[in-house]
Amino acid sequence: MSAAPSAAGRFGSYGGRYVPETLIAAHEELAEAYARITPTAEFQRELGDLLRHYAGRPTALFHARRISEELGGARVYLKREDLAHTGAHKINNVLGQCLLAHKMGKRRIIAETGAGQHGVATATACALFGLECEIYMGAEDVERQALNVFRMELLGATVRPVTSGSRTLKDAINEAMRDWVTHVRTTYYCIGSVMGGHPYPTLVRDFQRVIGLEARRQLQEAEGRLPDVLVACVGGGSNAMGLFHPFLDDPGVRMIGVEPAGEGIGSGRHGAVLCAGVPGILHGQKTLVLADDDGQIFPAHSISAGLDYPGVGPEHAFLRDSGRAEYVAVTDEAALDAFVWLSRMEGIIPALETAHAVAYVRELAPTLGRDQIVLVNLSGRGDKDAPTVREILKQRAGRADG
Amino acid sequence: MSRIEACLTALRRRGETALIPFISAGDPDLGVTEALLPALAAAGADVIEIGVPFSDPVAEGPTIQRASERALRAGTTLRRVLELVKTLRPKLDVPLVLMGYGNSFLTMGGVRFAEAAREAGVDGVITVDCPLEEEPEYYEALAACDVDAILLAAPTTSEKRLATLAQNTRGFLYYVSLTGVTGARAELPPEIEENVARIRALSDVPVCVGFGISTPEQAARIGKFADGVVVGSALVERIERAASREAAVTDAADFVAALKAPLRPARGTGVP
Numbered sequence: 001m002s003a004a005p006s007a008a009g010r011f012g013s014y015g016g017r018y019v020p021e022t023l024i025a026a027h028e029e030l031a032e033a034y035a036r037i038t039p040t041a042e043f044q045r046e047l048g049d050l051l052r053h054y055a056g057r058p059t060a061l062f063h064a065r066r067i068s069e070e071l072g073g074a075r076v077y078l079k080r081e082d083l084a085h086t087g088a089h090k091i092n093n094v095l096g097q098c099l100l101a102h103k104m105g106k107r108r109i110i111a112e113t114g115a116g117q118h119g120v121a122t123a124t125a126c127a128l129f130g131l132e133c134e135i136y137m138g139a140e141d142v143e144r145q146a147l148n149v150f151r152m153e154l155l156g157a158t159v160r161p162v163t164s165g166s167r168t169l170k171d172a173i174n175e176a177m178r179d180w181v182t183h184v185r186t187t188y189y190c191i192g193s194v195m196g197g198h199p200y201p202t203l204v205r206d207f208q209r210v211i212g213l214e215a216r217r218q219l220q221e222a223e224g225r226l227p228d229v230l231v232a233c234v235g236g237g238s239n240a241m242g243l244f245h246p247f248l249d250d251p252g253v254r255m256i257g258v259e260p261a262g263e264g265i266g267s268g269r270h271g272a273v274l275c276a277g278v279p280g281i282l283h284g285q286k287t288l289v290l291a292d293d294d295g296q297i298f299p300a301h302s303i304s305a306g307l308d309y310p311g312v313g314p315e316h317a318f319l320r321d322s323g324r325a326e327y328v329a330v331t332d333e334a335a336l337d338a339f340v341w342l343s344r345m346e347g348i349i350p351a352l353e354t355a356h357a358v359a360y361v362r363e364l365a366p367t368l369g370r371d372q373i374v375l376v377n378l379s380g381r382g383d384k385d386a387p388t389v390r391e392i393l394k395q396r397a398g399r400a401d402g
Numbered sequence: 403m404s405r406i407e408a409c410l411t412a413l414r415r416r417g418e419t420a421l422i423p424f425i426s427a428g429d430p431d432l433g434v435t436e437a438l439l440p441a442l443a444a445a446g447a448d449v450i451e452i453g454v455p456f457s458d459p460v461a462e463g464p465t466i467q468r469a470s471e472r473a474l475r476a477g478t479t480l481r482r483v484l485e486l487v488k489t490l491r492p493k494l495d496v497p498l499v500l501m502g503y504g505n506s507f508l509t510m511g512g513v514r515f516a517e518a519a520r521e522a523g524v525d526g527v528i529t530v531d532c533p534l535e536e537e538p539e540y541y542e543a544l545a546a547c548d549v550d551a552i553l554l555a556a557p558t559t560s561e562k563r564l565a566t567l568a569q570n571t572r573g574f575l576y577y578v579s580l581t582g583v584t585g586a587r588a589e590l591p592p593e594i595e596e597n598v599a600r601i602r603a604l605s606d607v608p609v610c611v612g613f614g615i616s617t618p619e620q621a622a623r624i625g626k627f628a629d630g631v632v633v634g635s636a637l638v639e640r641i642e643r644a645a646s647r648e649a650a651v652t653d654a655a656d657f658v659a660a661l662k663a664p665l666r667p668a669r670g671t672g673v674p
Contacts, residue, residue, distance in 0.1 A: 008535070016536045018504055020461040022556040022581055024533065024563070164467055170458060177460040182582040184558060281504040281531065282458060294479040295509030296457040 001324055002248040004315065009198020011318035017197040019284045023177075026184045031199040033104045038206075043099065050095045051210065054128065055085045057092075059211075061218035061375075066345045067361075074228070074368035076361060078348070078378040079215045081239065088351065088380030089211060089239045090121035094190060096207030098125035101188035108132040108183065111190040112176040114141055114169035114235075115305035116148025117351075117380060118192030123157035125190075133157040136176040138168040141305055148384060166299040169309050173283050193236025194313030197284030201313050208242025215375055216246055223373060229254045229364065232377035233356040234274065234327065235307035237316045239379035244325060254326065257316060258360045260302035261329035271300035273312040274320050274327035280311075287314040303332035303392075304352035304385070334359040339382060339389060351380035352388070404550050405525045406497045406573035409448055410608040410629050419625035419665040420448035422610055423658050424501065424634030426469035427452045428478025429641060430650075432486055437651045438641075443496040445655040446662030451528070451632065452487070454480055454502030461530050463585030465635040468642065480506050480515075484522040491523030499552065499573075500524050504532035512540030516547040526550035526573045534570055545572070557581055557597060568605035574629060575601060579613045586616035586636045595627050622664035633661055 004011045009031075017027055037043050051057040060080040068076045081089040101109060109131050113119030119135040126133035135152055139161040142149055149159050165171035180189045194201045194208070219227055230247060232240035234257035247253040262270035270276070277288035282297060290310035291297050300310040319325035330338075335352060338359035343349045350358055357376050365374055382389075403411070413420050423442050427435050435452070442450055455470035455478050462470065480502075487498055500519065507515045507529055519527060527549055534541055534553060544551040550573030555564055558581060568575055579594050580587070594611060601609050611624050612632025621631045640657050644650035 017533065018531045018536055019533075020531055020556075021533070021554040021567075022461075022558050022578060024556075025558040025560060028560075164464075165457065165471075174458050174460050178463070178583045181461065184581055278509075281508060283460070284531075286536075289505070291505065291509065293509065294481070295503075295505040295507075296474065297505070298457070 001322070002245060004318060005198065005202055009202065011315045012321060014285070014287050014314035014317040015198060015201060016286050017284065018281045018286060019197045020181060022181050022184060023197070026180070027197050027199070033100060034199055034203050037100060037103050043103070047096055047099055050099065051092065055091045055095060056083060057210065058214040058218070059083045061215055061222065063222065064346050067342070068365070070345065071362065071365040073365040073370065074372035074374045075370070076365055077219065077227070077373065077375045079211060079243065079375060081211060081377060081379045082348065082350065082381035086121045086124050087383065088117045088121070089208060089242060090118045090192065091124070092210055092242065093192070093204050093207045093238060094118070094121040094125045097190045097203070098129050098131065101190065102129050102131065104188065106186065106188035108187045109190050110134050110136065110176050110179050110187055111192060112136045112169065112172040113192065114172070114308055115384060116141070116145040116152065117306060117384070119157070119159070120148055120151050120155070122190050123152040123155035126157060127155045134179070135159050136162050136172040136179070138172045139163045140167040141169070144305065145384070168299060169305070170297065170299070177283070193238040194241045194315060195236045195283060195285055195287070195311065201285065201315055204238055205241045205245055205315065208238050209245050211239065211242035211377060212244065212246035215243060219373070219375060226250055226253055227375040228252070228368070228372045229256060229374045231256050231258060231357050231361055231364070231374060233258045233307065233353050233379060234312060234316060235271065235309050235353060237313040239377050241313060241315060243377045248324065255324070256360065257325055257327045258356045259327060259329040260304060260307040260356060261331045262301040262303070264331055265329060269301040270329065271302045271307050271309060272329035273310065274316055275329045277312070282311045285314045287311055288317045303335060304356065306351070306353040307356065328360055330356045330359040336389065336392060338362060339385070348378065349382035350378060351382045352385045354379045355382070404548065404573055406449060406499070406550050409497050410574055413448060414608065414629055417667040419628065420610065420630030421446055421621070421658065421662040421665055422449045422451055422630050422632040423447050423637050424451040424453060424632060425641065426466060426473050426638055427454055427483045427486070428473030428476050429469040429638065430472050431476040432478060432482060434647050434650055436486055436490065438654055439490055440494060441651050441655040442658050443494055445658040447496055447658055449497045449499060449630065451499045451501045451634070452483065454483055454500055454506050456503040456506050459503060461583055463583040463635060465586070465638050465642070466584050469638045480510060484518050487524055488522040497525040498523070499526035499528060501528040501530065504529050508537070508540065512537060513543040516543035516549055519549045520547035524549055526552045528552045528554065528576060530554070552576055554578055555601065557591070557593070564601060565604050568601055568607050571607060574608040574610045576632070577601065577609050577611045579611050579615065582613065584613055584635050586639065587614035590614050590620060594624065598627050618660050618664050621661050625665045631665065
């Protein structure tokens, strides 16, 4: 199971390299550079130093006793990716890719961003390496995430608002790909999740595996054994892949990815691609997508901009079909409740993306015995979401008063 | 020999360069497309590329993105485009090529799409984001249905890959003139001729050049060494700017006639 992908970048029938001809050579160059440069002792040492001294790894594994007690079932552990530099797991991938780009001699980095977390992480790494940085962001997200736009600019990046299509994450990816097609010889495209044409899904997963490798070791130290269940939220799916992958060959470890059900899967306004999507081709990969029967992609919906994507990394589609991982979905409402709940119970404000995983643990843990261990990827911190949540809570209070 | 090959071979024999206009199907609606196809053929189009609109067209510049959005808003679907081709086919000799994205064609199912394309009378298909090696069954189905799968080559394509593409393409090889998205350009890269010569050295497959070409002068320059010249965005802009649906058809036809004029052999210099 952990041996995928094939040489052609296939995870079962998913993955591959569905890109315009102009970008084929760039993908080949990247695959070659990745295979040649990243295994070297020098690269591993440099990346290890950065993760440790710059990003603040290893991140803590925290036994969340209060929520465990309240739920009355399994012991819940939180892998604290929210404590990594820039406040989320995104930095792991970005440091790896920017170090690689630097060694490939690329001087200009482009990236897409939804809520702005990957954009901020990329801008951060570019500042560190002295690389030119441009971030594509849907015009709608630029308005909603003004603070992250300012952070990126503060870090020296140029933010390009994207006004085409639905003006959100998928359109930002389209525009980043168009930039890359145009400046392919000098530019490195730093994709933010386990998606895109081969080798991106593999490369990003491998840079995120540090999450699962650390968690495995830390839980061994704390409990002397492996977890029973892993839980992580899935948008593109990088924090989940990073946690799951080092456990794929341990059949006793269940893995559950939590998708955004938005206003409910039945409403049509959701981002639950693994639960309700169809096979399709989007952004360089064959995977599951939200599309109509003419093949037109339709916009996803989620309260969390980071999960608001109508596709998903191809390895998740493969893990779903094979039954190795399970995928469930949680509504905006439940995620919001979990956001508040975790803040009050453990003093940890999770990102709205992460709150989806927490919301599912509230359902799951009580069904499991006290001897069971659930390990949740606490993929990011929620400061960025405070304004959104404040607005919604105000509206809710207003409705209750009315 | 396919209709596309026969057309390009005949033109090459006459020392003439093919003009291949691109329009976006359903822009602004399929009624206009239905009027445009015969008008462009009458104005001198040798092959016509019909863009099948897709929600996420990553290889398109702003002009064709807008055209795709207009077409989708007007309810254009792949099935309706195929029906239109089927309706017009008996009245039109010009080879018709569908150009689109993998998700449009493969959502129908590779084999089903190939059969539907044959039944409609489609001569060729260009699948922008679907390399040959990713979907062998799809490409085999197109071949089995005698629908030419036209492959693209780019300035970044390696020598080894170029040989594979030249060998496997059907109808012609579409050479992408520049690294970039579709869209009119004031300047074209100087190395196009050299890159087309690289392909000539590998294969005698016809080579048509597209992306960026927007004036009769540029078409004439490229036409000196290419078998065909594709003009898309500049034509789509005329359709977009036209004052009425009728004007869209006449403006587009006038522009196609102007593009074609310098591609015809000068009197008396035609190769016998």
